[in-house]
Amino acid sequence: MRLRALGWGVTGVFVVSGCFLAGLGLAWSLTGEDRLALLTGFAFAALGALAYLVVVLERYWSDVERQIADAADVAPRLSARIAALERELAALAAQLQDRNSQNSVELTAEVEMLRVMVEQVAGARQDPADKALAPTAPKVNMLSLLQGALQESRVDLYLQPIVQLPERRVVHYESFSRLRDLRGNVISPSDYMSEAKRSGLVSALDNLLLFRCINLVRKLGPRRPGVKLFVNISGRVLEDQGFLGELVNFICAHRGLGSRVALEATARDMIQLPAGSREQLTTLSRLGFVFSIDHVTDLFALDAAWLAGMNVQFVKIDASTLLEAPCPMDRAAFCAQFEEHNITLIATRVEDEDTLAKVEKLGLRQAQGFLFGEPKPARSDLDTPSRKSA
Numbered sequence: 001m002r003l004r005a006l007g008w009g010v011t012g013v014f015v016v017s018g019c020f021l022a023g024l025g026l027a028w029s030l031t032g033e034d035r036l037a038l039l040t041g042f043a044f045a046a047l048g049a050l051a052y053l054v055v056v057l058e059r060y061w062s063d064v065e066r067q068i069a070d071a072a073d074v075a076p077r078l079s080a081r082i083a084a085l086e087r088e089l090a091a092l093a094a095q096l097q098d099r100n101s102q103n104s105v106e107l108t109a110e111v112e113m114l115r116v117m118v119e120q121v122a123g124a125r126q127d128p129a130d131k132a133l134a135p136t137a138p139k140v141n142m143l144s145l146l147q148g149a150l151q152e153s154r155v156d157l158y159l160q161p162i163v164q165l166p167e168r169r170v171v172h173y174e175s176f177s178r179l180r181d182l183r184g185n186v187i188s189p190s191d192y193m194s195e196a197k198r199s200g201l202v203s204a205l206d207n208l209l210l211f212r213c214i215n216l217v218r219k220l221g222p223r224r225p226g227v228k229l230f231v232n233i234s235g236r237v238l239e240d241q242g243f244l245g246e247l248v249n250f251i252c253a254h255r256g257l258g259s260r261v262a263l264e265a266t267a268r269d270m271i272q273l274p275a276g277s278r279e280q281l282t283t284l285s286r287l288g289f290v291f292s293i294d295h296v297t298d299l300f301a302l303d304a305a306w307l308a309g310m311n312v313q314f315v316k317i318d319a320s321t322l323l324e325a326p327c328p329m330d331r332a333a334f335c336a337q338f339e340e341h342n343i344t345l346i347a348t349r350v351e352d353e354d355t356l357a358k359v360e361k362l363g364l365r366q367a368q369g370f371l372f373g374e375p376k377p378a379r380s381d382l383d384t385p386s387r388k389s390a
Contacts, residue, residue, distance in 0.1 A: 017045075019044040019045045019047065022044055026040065026044075142191065142192055142195040143195050143199055145179070145181055145187065145192070146179065146192050146195060146196060146199070146201060147201070148181075148182070149179040149180065149181070149187075150201065150204055150205070150208070154179060154180040154181070155177050155178070155179055155180075155205065155208055155209075155212075156177070156178045156179075156180060156186075156377060156378075157175055157176075157177065157209065157212045157213065157216065157377070157378040158175070158176040158177070158178050158375040158376060158377055158378060159173040159174070159175055159176070159229070159375060159376060159377075159378045160173060160174050160176065160368065160373060160374065160375040160376075161173055161368070161372055161373045162174060162230070162346060162366055162367070162368045163366065163367055163368070163372045164365060164366055165356075165359075165360055165364060165365055165366060165367055166360060168372060170372075170373075171226065171227065171366065172227055172228045172229070172230060172262070172366075173227065173228075173229055173230065174229075174230040174232075174264070174368065174375075175209060175212075175213050175229050175230060175231050175232070175378070176189065176209075176232075176375045177189065177205055177208070177209045178375075178377075179192060200236075202234045202236060202237075203234065203236045203237050203240065203243075206231075206232065206233045206234050206236075206237045207237065207243065209231055209232070210231050210233065210247075210261075210263075212378075213229045213231050213261060214250075214257055214261060216229065216378060217229065217257050217260040217261065218257065220260075227260070228260055228261065228262045228290070229260060229261050229262070230262045230264045230292055230314070231261060231262070231263055231264060232264045232265070232294075233263055233264065233265055234265075234269070235265065235266070235268075235269035235272070238265055238269055238270075238273055238277050238281075239273070239274060239277055241276050241277060241280055244277065244280035244281070244284070245280065247284065248280065248283050248284060248287065251284070251287045251288075251289070252287065256288070257288075258284065258287040258288035258289040259288035259289075259290075260288075261289060262289075262290050262291065262292045262313070262314060263281075263284070263289055263290075263291050263292070264291070264292040264293070264294055264314075264316070265291070265292075265293060265294075266293065266294060266295040267293045267294070267295055267296045267297075267301065267302070268295070270291070270293050270310065270312070271301075278310070281310070281311070282311075285311040289311075290311060290312075290313040290314070291310065291311055291312045291313065291314075292312065292313070292314035292315070292316060293307070293312055293314075293315055293316065294315075294316035294317075294348065296315065296316070296317045296318075296321060297321065297325070298325075299317075299321070299322075299325050299326065299327050299328060299334065300326070300328050302315070304337050304338050304340070304341045304343060305341060307341070307343060308341040308342065308343060312343060313342065313343055313344060314343065314344050314345075314346055315338055315343055315344070315345050315346065316346045316347075316348045316368070317345065317346070317347060317348065318347075318348050318349045319347045319348065319349055319350050319355050319358075319359055319367075319369070320349065320355075322335075322347055322359065322362070323355075323358055323359070323362075331362055332361075332362050332363055335362045335363055335364060336363060339363075344365065344366055345364055345365075345366070346364070346366045346367060346368055347359040347364050347366075347367045347368070347369075348367070348368045348369060349368075349369050350367045350368065350369030350370075350371050350372070351369050351370045351371050352371060353371070355371075356371060
């Protein structure tokens with residue numbers, strides 16, 4: 001609004017100045033008298049200013065009428081939206097009174113989040129200059145939402161396909177966790193993972209995800225025998241020998257399940273494993289588990305022979321890293337060395353056909369990325385958008 005007023009003022013100066021000069025020049029050319037020419041110039045300037053003022057007022061009034069009409073059109077929709085949010089807010093407040101203290105913190109966070117939404121909708125027509133001066137909305141208590149989702153099993157299993165090249169046939173799946181809040185909204189890892197790491201809840205999420213995958217494998221039974229589920233586990237879980245021991249006992253009691261799961265860790269976590277954890281992983285290897293590493297950022301740090309000795313059968317590398325990062329040898333030869341040690345190299349984050357063509361030229365046999373399918377809620381039959389099976 002201030003910029004528009006400034007523009008009108010500058011334009012007005014030009015209009016008045018132009019009229020003054022036009023009147024001055026016209027009178028001088030007709031009479032040749034300085035005083036008369038000057039008076040004529042002022043008269044023309046006054047007339048120009050008056051005419052410009054009329055135009056500006058008419059334009060301003062048109063804008064006011066249009067804004068009034070827009071407000072009259074939007075107001076009913078905003079009122080309906082605010083009313084719906086307020087009803088939901090009241091319902092959550094009622095739940096807060098009825099539920100036990102275990103969920104009260106999360107419900108309070110939900111109520112605060114809804115209050116923010118009501119305020120945002122109510123202020124949707126606020127002037128941008130006024131919005132800049134408005135107080136910042138409070139942040140959602142993500143820790144409370146995270147704890148509530150874990151306590152009430154609102155952690156869902158999502159799967160993303162890994163495909164065989166060049167036919168793009170689905171051969172494996174990587175598993176991901178997605179949280180749901182009390183209203184059923186899906187919360188992605190990018191929203192909660194930093195808080196999970198800060199609060200030490202990553203291990204709980206990893207453990208839950210792992211046993212969700214094992215349970216899915218049990219439901220599958222003999223179907224899709226070649227399909228493996230890749231489960232990401234953090235360094236904390238790998239170093240938790242108590243948990244690894246429990247996993248060994250569980251798999252011993254349910255033979256055959258381990259061969260359907262690939263435990264995936266970052267390259268850094270796998271390399272820095274303590275001796276005790278390596279012994280546990282060796283035991284898991286004998287029970288059929290295989291391992292995968294991802295988050296590879298340094299191609300020089302990969303030793304295919306050492307990885308094979310750790311029963312690492314899959315190495316995931318982002319396509320951009322594989323194609324652009326410094327490489328210790330010819331890139332095709334670098335990729336081929338993993339196959340020589342029975343390690344499958346998987347290009348990840350493949351999101352367009354051009355990248356896929358470059359990856360295939362390196363001889364890779366498997367890839368993963370949005371080009372082949374995004375993570376979707378898991379089903380017992382491992383159905384995916386591509387509708388292709390292994």
